[in-house]
Amino acid sequence: MIAIIDYGVGNLFSLEHSLMAVGAQVCVTGEERVLREADHVILPGVGAFGDAARKLRETRLDAVLKQIAASGTPVMGICLGMQLLLDISYEFGEHPGLGLIPGEVRPISDVIPAGLKIPHIGWNALRLTARRFSPDPALPHPIFKAVEPGDCVYFVHSFYGAKCADHVIATTEYGAPLTAAVAKDNVCGCQFHPEKSGDVGLRILKAFCEWDGEGA
Amino acid sequence: MITKRIIPCLDVKDGRVVKGVNFMGLADVSSPVSLAEYYSKCGADELVFYDITASAEGRGLFTDILRQTAERVFIPLTVGGGINSLEDFDRVLKCGADKVSVNSGAIRNPDLIPAAAERYGSQCVVISADVKRVDGAFRVFAKGGRENTGMEAVSWIVRCVENGAGEVVLNSMDTDGVKGGFDLEMLSAVCEAVNVPVIASGGAGCAEDFVKLFEALPRVDAGLAASIFHFGEVTIPDLKRALRERGINVR
Numbered sequence: 001m002i003a004i005i006d007y008g009v010g011n012l013f014s015l016e017h018s019l020m021a022v023g024a025q026v027c028v029t030g031e032e033r034v035l036r037e038a039d040h041v042i043l044p045g046v047g048a049f050g051d052a053a054r055k056l057r058e059t060r061l062d063a064v065l066k067q068i069a070a071s072g073t074p075v076m077g078i079c080l081g082m083q084l085l086l087d088i089s090y091e092f093g094e095h096p097g098l099g100l101i102p103g104e105v106r107p108i109s110d111v112i113p114a115g116l117k118i119p120h121i122g123w124n125a126l127r128l129t130a131r132r133f134s135p136d137p138a139l140p141h142p143i144f145k146a147v148e149p150g151d152c153v154y155f156v157h158s159f160y161g162a163k164c165a166d167h168v169i170a171t172t173e174y175g176a177p178l179t180a181a182v183a184k185d186n187v188c189g190c191q192f193h194p195e196k197s198g199d200v201g202l203r204i205l206k207a208f209c210e211w212d213g214e215g216a
Numbered sequence: 217m218i219t220k221r222i223i224p225c226l227d228v229k230d231g232r233v234v235k236g237v238n239f240m241g242l243a244d245v246s247s248p249v250s251l252a253e254y255y256s257k258c259g260a261d262e263l264v265f266y267d268i269t270a271s272a273e274g275r276g277l278f279t280d281i282l283r284q285t286a287e288r289v290f291i292p293l294t295v296g297g298g299i300n301s302l303e304d305f306d307r308v309l310k311c312g313a314d315k316v317s318v319n320s321g322a323i324r325n326p327d328l329i330p331a332a333a334e335r336y337g338s339q340c341v342v343i344s345a346d347v348k349r350v351d352g353a354f355r356v357f358a359k360g361g362r363e364n365t366g367m368e369a370v371s372w373i374v375r376c377v378e379n380g381a382g383e384v385v386l387n388s389m390d391t392d393g394v395k396g397g398f399d400l401e402m403l404s405a406v407c408e409a410v411n412v413p414v415i416a417s418g419g420a421g422c423a424e425d426f427v428k429l430f431e432a433l434p435r436v437d438a439g440l441a442a443s444i445f446h447f448g449e450v451t452i453p454d455l456k457r458a459l460r461e462r463g464i465n466v467r
Contacts, residue, residue, distance in 0.1 A: 013312045017287045047337055119339055119382070121413055122218045122437065123261055123467045152219060152467040154292060156339045173217055196292050196314065198256065 003038035010046035018195035022206040045080030049089040074213040082189025103164035112175040123152040141169040146203040153197040186213030221261035221438035231277035258452040267297035286312020317342035320358040333380025343381035348389035387417040395421025413437035423458040
């Protein structure tokens with residue numbers, strides 16, 4: 001069973017149905033017991049980092065998720081959910097994240113050329129990065145095992161994961177390379193929306209459902 | 217770099233797809249759910265559903281159709297038509313819409329865009345403007361193009377963006393249904409005035425019209441059309457091939 005964490009942030013309709021479309025048994029829940037029993041856990045999120053981090057804390061799901069991650073269960077953060085996995089965000093102030101993957105959330109305006117539209121909205125190509133921590137650096141991260149060079153996914157964001165160093169597993173080009181996905185051990189995160197990225201997105205979700213958290 | 221988006225638009229009335237020519241004389245085309253699935257498989261980058269029903273039963277049919285589509289089609293869905301309140305935003309977002317486009321509702325109620333942007337985020341709020349030249353000036357029309365509001369279009373769109381709209385659909389009533397190409401002059405005026413994505417609508421008759429659009433106006437992010445796709449005059453794979461051959465970045 002794959003659990004989508006429901007902590008009162010965003011619309012989970014498409015995510016739930018996209019996982020069902022790849023044959024997963026899905027549960028949208030904020031219940032600690034159900035989350036702990038899940039084989040895979042997804043942290044979704046849209047909106048402002050500060051609000052979402054506060055809601056996770058108020059529901060005490062932040063601590064639960066950290067324990068689930070420490071137990072080896074594969075965890076995926078999506079969009080703001082990916083950003084929440086990092087150490088800290090500088091979106092409207094300073095907000096601590098979950099610290100499951102090293103990195104900071106910074107405005108894309110720090111790195112992209114002036115004149116480009118913000119947010120970065122639309123379909124953009126994934127560039128898979130060589131992974132120094134991987135047993136086989138030539139192989140993509142397991143969630144990207146069915147992604148072909150040039151495959152595009154759907155992005156909507158104004159902030160990005162900075163200083164994620166060797167934990168970046170894919171980038172996308174928007175006047176500058178932006179972090180598209182990150183991973184550390186059994187935890188991964190996508191800045192883009194796999195549930196809105198057509199067949200490529202479904203392949204990524206399917207690969208996540210099949211991933212045992214190893215080999216990353 | 218980010219790709220140019222191709223967006224088929226489905227006008228839905230009583231649960232069926234229709235497309236007006238210059239907003240008059242509606243002709244039934246097909247089932248919205250199967251058409252949406254077909255477009256997604258063909259490589260459409262996004263879909264727009266416009267609800268042109270006036271009745272409560274029609275509204276209900278529309279949300280059923282939307283839910284069925286969002287259960288099967290995993291590309292961004294924008295919904296418009298009859299959006300007058302935050303409750304309307306809520307109603308369609310719960311059924312799987314990703315973005316909500318407002319038109320007459322924003323004209324009637326100036327607080328709608330700021331309130332929606334605050335609650336759902338700017339990325340969720342699209343201003344859709346029906347614009348027509350009247351005595352040499354661009355004017356905003358309401359009620360599906362039937363009523364001249366007298367407002368100057370570019371300043372209206374700028375104000376909507378300042379109030380929180382994250383994307384603009386510019387529908388030129390002068391070129392809509394004519395199939396003689398997009399309204400480059402009108403689009404250029406809007407692109408120079410805003411720094412959010414602009415979607416061109418109205419006038420596409422062939423693949424070359426999209427090539428001309430993106431070549432002439434690199435700041436346009438997407439091209440939207442309805443009947444040429446519904447009637448198979450242009451297929452999305454052929455259109456994308458034509459764009460790629462001319463060096464325009466598409467998915």
